[in-house]
Amino acid sequence: MKFDHNVEIITIGDELLLGQTIDTNAAFLSRELANAGFRVTRRTTVGDNAENIADAVQDALSCSSVVICTGGLGPTQDDFTKPVVAELFDAPLEVDTRLLDALRERYRLRGIAMPERNICQAEVPRGALVLPNPRGTACGLVLRDADGRICILLPGVPHELRGLALEEVIPFLRRARAGTVGGAIRFRTIRTTGIAESAVAEKIDSILPRIRPLTVAFLPQFAGSDLRITSWGELPEAEVDAALSDAEQQIRSVLQSHIYGTGSDDLAAVIGALLRERGLTITTAESCTGGLIAKRITDHAGSSDYFGTGVVTYANEAKQRLLDVSPQTMAEHGAVSEPTVREMIRGAQRRADAAAAIAVTGIAGPGGGSSDKPVGTVWLAAALHDQVLTRKIVFPGDREEIRERAAQAALALLWKLLKDPVPTQVQVAARIA
């Protein structure tokens, strides 16, 4: 079989089929393979069952020249992947004494005797390439058959898988591909906020025929949509970049003010970069989002450059004590109201001596709603120096979705203020008030 850009992924584990674990490994591998120009054509998930694993691997190898399996490489009683694939490739398992020594050493350093069952972790199918895994006891393995088809086995522990994928698998596949022909899949993603998916679709409808053979896909996100422009390999490699750039420019021309980033840019990181660039700091005052916005800001390494303090003021008493919200304001207007969110953000900004701030107060549910303020009602505020923007949104979804959407919308509000700091009517009104 000719080596091409197509890869299939098989993730293995009853915990996946029972829904106890979300398959983040599949998403990670897919993303990294796509970024490296490979095309994942199908993903399959099967349970810890030797027959099902064998069927899935055989089926995948009949369609694709590269199959990556994750999971089922551990030393416990429900791990079948290695013996099953070894048998499919007619490669008997043999103990690799260097791996065994390294395993024993690993345990010795931790001051533990190696459990005997771990010897199987040093077994390697005859002729397989070993991908060293410094993060765990199960190494990666590459098997290749007479037709050149490749099966790669990786452990399912996320940080081990990620390390092996980036350090070993992608470089290995790039080398294996070197010299082969055919256009690689390439794409760009444009991230928008503050505009509905159907409105995006209408705005770009006339652009679609003009950018063929490139396609555009719509990916609804919390409080925004992503647009992915994809070149599927039809164009000559030399023309792909220009075609993608042209398509991106055409889309930007109609959606400009809603585009906050590209690729996997996170809105909290985009805001962080703007703050760092201007030497500004930010603080957060959260009620219904309960720390989620602070978490999103601090998800990013280096966020200590601009983030020093955040408070979660879930109780009314905390809003008074940490943010100086007046009890009278809350009594008159309620904790979920514009006057309260205004006092929250002002208090947060003043207490933390921060140039920028985000405040949120709302009803995440499932309880606590009323006909006047149903579940999902959230007041958001963003502040930059003396400017304040506030917005009320009633979000759909369950508790988790309401919290995620509220966090994203609050970040979007601050982004708008950072991007376009000229006072608008709303801001002028806010100042007068």
Next chain:
Amino acid sequence: MKFDHNVEIITIGDELLLGQTIDTNAAFLSRELANAGFRVTRRTTVGDNAENIADAVQDALSCSSVVICTGGLGPTQDDFTKPVVAELFDAPLEVDTRLLDALRERYRLRGIAMPERNICQAEVPRGALVLPNPRGTACGLVLRDADGRICILLPGVPHELRGLALEEVIPFLRRARAGTVGGAIRFRTIRTTGIAESAVAEKIDSILPRIRPLTVAFLPQFAGSDLRITSWGELPEAEVDAALSDAEQQIRSVLQSHIYGTGSDDLAAVIGALLRERGLTITTAESCTGGLIAKRITDHAGSSDYFGTGVVTYANEAKQRLLDVSPQTMAEHGAVSEPTVREMIRGAQRRADAAAAIAVTGIAGPGGGSSDKPVGTVWLAAALHDQVLTRKIVFPGDREEIRERAAQAALALLWKLLKDPVPTQVQVAARIA
């Protein structure tokens, strides 16, 4: 084809194969189906490509009597699922005028004219059952062929999918199954913390042969492992509960002090229940976890009963201002040290007047590590009244994993204190100090 308990799931979308979206729908459906006694035998993910969708659906229907597809039901240019499956089932698409009226009404209520492209949202394959979707514009659809094989189409928007699955699909499948024979899959999960997977495996090794035909699977989690005991349908239905209970008791007898819950119990919810039961409140003081612990506590509805305030003190200045940590302590021992985490937790408890508290300070990386305090070094503290437990852990993994593990380990520390409040040597030492 006889209706059995086996279900296949097909998730559709280029965004999944490109790794831009994590497939939470697949996990949700799998979990709910398993909880209802159905067995998901395989999951497949394909892109927005008519041929690949058709192949996947045909292949799945040749193995299973029920296939559930999610995604590709929208009104945009990359949505193919409905026409493809309609063709497979030889059921032409026809506009359902009642659906169309409801769609127009939906737009009217929002004060928007319905975009013409949305008419396709009212098209239904002839003879298909419509599952109403009050949350969005794409309804669910059930197609059934002459052999009784069922294909269910659901939208990919998570909250729409969840609503349809719980309100329509599971009840429909229960009715379809009623009267059929064969044991359903049933399982119980036991959640542990503070013990390594291999240690769990060794402890329960002798139990495994005694509980056959039940099996036990190991699911490593952040700072702990889950154990899933499964009955795969071999036992008579009347014996399953007793067998699961017996297996659970045997496992509990060897792992007792490490078991914090069952099923999908979240450690933050377990702690919340203990606090509510005793009428206690909790506060958080987070540095490297940046709000994640507060978020986890407030993920749970009703958490305002015991959680009022949390602070994120990322900067040293914030640790002084909000928690009264002395500058001298930080200068002498560093911000990541036992003395600092002790002052953080005491300050948090005093300021919030809370009976319980959690404090965390550490280095989440990728920068900021040293040979003395490498990336991953975290000091955790838990307090209950005048008792304080502290612990230093060097966590493996990347920034995200270190933060997740630190949050879980900090919650585990407080859980230990809540469960076993008798002063241990550590606590006595802490009091003396």
